[in-house]
Amino acid sequence: MKFMGSAIAILRKDILLELRGKESLSLMLFLSLLLLVIFNFALDTGKENVSSLASGILWVVFTFSGILGMGRTSMAERDEDAYLSIVFSPASAESFYIGKVLSNLLFLVIMEIFTLLFFAVLYDFEKIISMLPQLLPGLLLGTLGFSLVGTLFSFLTTASRYGEVLLPFLYLPVVVPIILGGVSSMDIILNAKAGGAGKWIQIMAVFDILYFAVSLLLFRYIIEE
Amino acid sequence: MKTNRTISILFFLLLVMMPLDFYLIFKVAPTERIMGDVQRIFYLHVSLASGAFLAFTCTFVSSILFLWKKNLIWDSAASASAETGLLFATLVLITGSLWARPIWNVWWTWDPRLLTVLILWFIYVGYFLLRGGIADRFKKAQYSAVIGIIGYIDIPVIRYATKWWKSIHPLLTREGGGLNPVMKNVMFFSLTTFLVLTVFLFLFRFRLARIEERLQKLKKLTED
Numbered sequence: 001m002k003f004m005g006s007a008i009a010i011l012r013k014d015i016l017l018e019l020r021g022k023e024s025l026s027l028m029l030f031l032s033l034l035l036l037v038i039f040n041f042a043l044d045t046g047k048e049n050v051s052s053l054a055s056g057i058l059w060v061v062f063t064f065s066g067i068l069g070m071g072r073t074s075m076a077e078r079d080e081d082a083y084l085s086i087v088f089s090p091a092s093a094e095s096f097y098i099g100k101v102l103s104n105l106l107f108l109v110i111m112e113i114f115t116l117l118f119f120a121v122l123y124d125f126e127k128i129i130s131m132l133p134q135l136l137p138g139l140l141l142g143t144l145g146f147s148l149v150g151t152l153f154s155f156l157t158t159a160s161r162y163g164e165v166l167l168p169f170l171y172l173p174v175v176v177p178i179i180l181g182g183v184s185s186m187d188i189i190l191n192a193k194a195g196g197a198g199k200w201i202q203i204m205a206v207f208d209i210l211y212f213a214v215s216l217l218l219f220r221y222i223i224e225e
Numbered sequence: 226m227k228t229n230r231t232i233s234i235l236f237f238l239l240l241v242m243m244p245l246d247f248y249l250i251f252k253v254a255p256t257e258r259i260m261g262d263v264q265r266i267f268y269l270h271v272s273l274a275s276g277a278f279l280a281f282t283c284t285f286v287s288s289i290l291f292l293w294k295k296n297l298i299w300d301s302a303a304s305a306s307a308e309t310g311l312l313f314a315t316l317v318l319i320t321g322s323l324w325a326r327p328i329w330n331v332w333w334t335w336d337p338r339l340l341t342v343l344i345l346w347f348i349y350v351g352y353f354l355l356r357g358g359i360a361d362r363f364k365k366a367q368y369s370a371v372i373g374i375i376g377y378i379d380i381p382v383i384r385y386a387t388k389w390w391k392s393i394h395p396l397l398t399r400e401g402g403g404l405n406p407v408m409k410n411v412m413f414f415s416l417t418t419f420l421v422l423t424v425f426l427f428l429f430r431f432r433l434a435r436i437e438e439r440l441q442k443l444k445k446l447t448e449d
Contacts, residue, residue, distance in 0.1 A: 149375075152371070152375075156368050156371060156372070157355065157358075159359060159364060159368060160355055160358030160359045160368075161359070161360070162354070162358045166351075166354055166355060166358060169347075169350070169351045169354055170348075170351040170352075170354075170372060172347070173344045173345075173347035173351065173376075173379075174348065174375060174376065174379050176344050176386070177379075177382045177383055177385075177386035180387065181386060203382070203385060203386050206382065206385075207382055207386075210378065210382065211375075214374070214375060214378060215375075218371045218374065218375070221292055221367050221370070222367070222368065222371060
């Protein structure tokens with residue numbers, strides 16, 4: 001109970017920071033919006049194409065806005081070694097990790113909700129909102145995977161002199177299974193394709209469990225001095 | 226030093242094995258019926274892939290040992306083997322591409338195996354980017370060990386995820402079963418040669434890393 005208590009405390013701290021500083025989430029939302037506009041120039045997003053392009057566009061936006069946001073929240077911890085006060089507190093490294101995963105997950109989910117709304121409006125594709133209940137398992141499992149890996153890796157990369165710039169280089173190759181699963185399952189559901197979204201959901205679930213276990217074991221080596 | 230002697234022995238061994246391997250591949254192995262001479266690249270491709278796999282496994286094990294024992298010698302082993310693995314993985318991609326052009330009629334295709342090797346390649350490039358960005362010796366070791374472990378366990382997941390796309394890669398079991406005895410022996414010899422080369426390169430870089438380490442220590446001593 002104490003374990004989850006410290007994790008929740010860290011989550012609360014991050015929400016409070018975000019409410020006061022508005023540093024990560026606002027940047028993520030702006031990037032999402034901007035990317036959606038850019039995609040409109042890059043691809044032929046006419047009425048007949050948008051359904052087949054939706055899953056690809058959305059997951060690319062989720063991925064890059066996510067990288068930006070998770071890099072920011074880790075950078076905030078590294079600033080003036082703020083995270084050390086958590087390391088020296090009685091809270092365990094594992095609860096620190098879970099707290100950060102939860103706060104990143106929360107910010108990612110908020111960003112995704114807004115991205116879906118932006119998408120529905122800008123691309124005139126309300127179907128994405130009405131089909132949300134079916135899309136939810138894939139979205140949540142994928143976002144959890146992003147957060148599990150992103151929390152660990154953003155802490156790694158912000159310690160280097162390149163800072164958060166290095167994050168995509170390490171993060172993107174590792175989350176390939178999540179991106180594949182997310183794009184494919186969403187595409188299958190949106191376009192009523194054969195192939196079964198269930199298999200992709202399974203892969204993402206396996207990924208999440210695996211990375212939850214491994215990251216939990218490894219996180220202490222990243223924050224211990 | 227024991228490592229020095231092993232390196233010398235392996236060097237002379239390779240001096241004999243390497244030319245012999247190429248002689249066997251180009252002169253002794255029969256020309257494949259359908260693919261022709263291009264098939265000879267297989268002997269290198271498969272051997273390089275095995276070498277890369279051996280090296281990355283070594284990185285994985287050394288990374289775990291480093292986090293456990295906190296001895297920098299394991300970090301030197303991890304980085305030396307990751308370097309060897311990255312070199313071999315690069316060559317695997319190049320030789321594969323050269324083979325694919327005449328046989329599949331494309332330089333590259335999004336086949337699960339190709340994709341897995343490519344993503345693996347990206348992960349280990351990231352491994353060295355991270356190492357280059359951290360000055361503190363111990364932190365560098367600790368952080369790259371985390372990548373060494375995470376990157377390795379990602380392989381089966383990537384493999385599984387990409388498998389849903391239809392694979393057009395030749396199946397090794399079928400290939401092995403249909404291989405004529407001379408081809409099989411050449412393949413076996415080539416594999417052995419490249420595994421010796423893997424160990425040689427690994428030891429060579431490992432020794433260099435150790436020497437660098439000692440040099441840094443001496444520099445610090447003279448500074449103080």
